[in-house]
Amino acid sequence: MRPKTPDAPADSRAFDNLKEAVPRFFEHVQRTEPVGSAPHLLRVISGDADFVLREWDSKATAERVNLTARALRLAGPATAERLPVPRPVSGEDETWAIRTGDRMVSAASWLPGRPLARYGDFRTPDGDVIDVPLPASAPAETIVLEAVRTIGRFHTATAPLAQSMRPAASPLTRLLRESQATWTAQRRDVGERAASSPEIRRWLRCGNRILPVATEYLEQSGATGVGTAIIHGDIWPANLLIEGRGDTRTLTGVVGWSRVTVGSPLIDIAHIAIHTTGWSGALAESILGAYTEVANLSPMERRLLPIVAALDLVPRVGWLLNLAFVDDSMIGHESQPVLRSGLKSLLMSLENLTQILAPESEWNQRKTIEQRQTRIDSATKRSAGKGTTRARPPGSTRSRPGSRPGKRKTG
Structure with a gap:
């Protein structure tokens, strides 16, 4: 460089x-x-x-x-x-x-090497790095899979250290709480521009479906079969170093180790799946296959990978939407073309995951059931609030008043 x-x-x-x-x-x-x-x-x-x-x-x-x-x-x-x-x-x-x-x-x-990322290292006026995935026209599956194996070996080698450090909460529970808190704040700030931005409306639809479904998945799975590891925590193309050109490119290093923490290995795997070239089922399977060549992964962890990827994407897309459409300091910023290209890719990945985890037909059926149950609960509360109904006088059988005596119905 x-x-x-x-x-x-x-x-x-x-x-x-x-x-x-x-x-x-x-x-x-x-x-x-x-x-x-x-x-x-x-x-x-x-x-x-x-x-x-x-x-x-x-x-x-x-x-x-x-x-x-x-x-x-x-x-x-x-x-x-x-x-x-x-x-x-x-x-x-x-x-x-x-x-x-x-x-x-x-x-x-x-x-040695140069970053896999095609574009430069852009930063916001506050100094935050704007990382984006590779464009669809720049496939790098061989490099991505070798990076997965390198990270898997890192997780395996540091397993004794991870076992000696017991986090207060399950790593995936912590991820869910952080995503929920960030989503709540972003929905308030970014959501105000939804009327003028189709991208923001798409993001809101995804978040509204993903968060409840992710909560149910993680509650059902509990902690069974979900391990902890020392994780990189921030894998992007800019953190993968390569040498060579075209088909001869090789991975020379993984850098950017400033967010190392104790977490779920799924977080690193999900980052590679969605931060490099965008989510696809075929690539996700290849990534899981490469990882399990060098490290262990339970059946439950394999099933939870789309959930972890979606929970990572919801706040990340919200942050990029804020930079693209809300933050006045980013108006005319040199990173806008790259930022919006990356935003488009990540938003498409989020929509793909939403359709996998919460298909529209199932989601609509779920909402119908919830609305029906809400009406039943409301009616039950109203009925309970009226207390005991006063008994009718003996011999009374009318359920509602009839016409007044002497009055004839007209018309």
Whole structure:
């Protein structure tokens, strides 16, 4: 990637922090250079090897950085040098990061290759990375399947570490709660523009069907057959490095390990299935097949993959819709063409998953049953609220008043 001189204030701050951290990790440095359009990275050439310094986001804690380092060191030997190898602070073998300013900085080996992503690394004015899938015209199934195997080997190698860390809630329960909370907020903010945006209306229809169905699926499955793993947590084409051209392309590395956490392996698998080329049943089966070559997956986990993919897509599509149609700071932004192309792909994936999990005919039937039950419940409550009906006088058989005496019906 072509070096770029930092020009924005945030870029300059990150660049200064990274330069300040260099001597803490390396005694002898030949040179340093920025990495493309990623202001949080700095390439360092020291001795006969290349390394990369990373400035973590402001929410990153020492615990997360240390977990990432431990996981990558465990998995390194099993992944054919396709993962970055963490480098400790000089003279401190078990210290994996330092704090410079208000951010953590860590070091790791440099991996060769270029990102699989066709487009550049676009960021919002707030600095958030805008990741999108590959266009449909750029198939990369061979690379995708090799990435799945690499991630599967990572999950297997780090299984002892995952078992030693027990999350407070089931990873899929946590995913459901996060998706529901984000959906609620996005539906309020983005939904206001639904009248003028067919894309937003399509997203609302999907979310309204997916969330209830996903809740039922996960409640029925419980925790049976669903495991935990140390997961990457943010796999996109930009995180997959390749070399070669056309049919000779090979995977050289998986990068972007800034959201490592304890979660369900299905999250990483779903990310590869929907973040790379978009959801398709055939690709999903190929991905599951490649994963189970190197790692275990229960029958229940296989069945839950579409649910996990849909729960990931609902808030992601909502965020992109906000950038495309609501956020005034994004008007005229250079990323808009790429953003909208990626949005189109992800929205189509969400609609495909919605049709699989909540087909329109079944959904309409379900809504009819729910409406009928609501009317029955309402009538039952009204009846209960009237109390006991007063008895009629003896001999009275009329259920309603008749015509007044002496009055004749006319007409």
